[in-house]
Amino acid sequence: MGHAVMNARCLCGAVELTAAPENDEAGVCHCTMCQRWAGGISITRACADLTVVKGDALGVYDSSQWGERGFCRECGSSLFWRAKDGTHSVVAVAAFDGHDGVRLTSEIFYDCKPGYYALANDTKKMTEAETIAFFTGAQDGNHG
Ligand SMILES: [Zn+2]
């Protein structure tokens, strides 16, 4: 059910990744950390086998006790979030070269969404409390 490995990169190309999306689905995280990290809406795909192919410019921000965020130190692109224990990785949907068949299916931390936009996609929406209950391991308001 996993996908083939796909290429992903930052805006300037100094950081290149490969990862295997787990399915065709993309999701929004509306938590306040993801909003600031992305500078807007954070849309990602859950991936296996996240590998940094070219990473001299890769920065890794230690954003919480359980998560860290990868970005490009040259161009500033937000690239991925991964659990420090290696159990879960998500890659920014737009970092991938292709988007064929991708469907936006979920919005988490929905009650943290700012009021100035609302997506028209038919998504499964979970509040902060529902999100935390769904993802065991996260104990406070942001997944980090
Ligand atoms: Zn870059």
Ligand SMILES: [Zn+2]
């Ligand atoms: Zn988030």
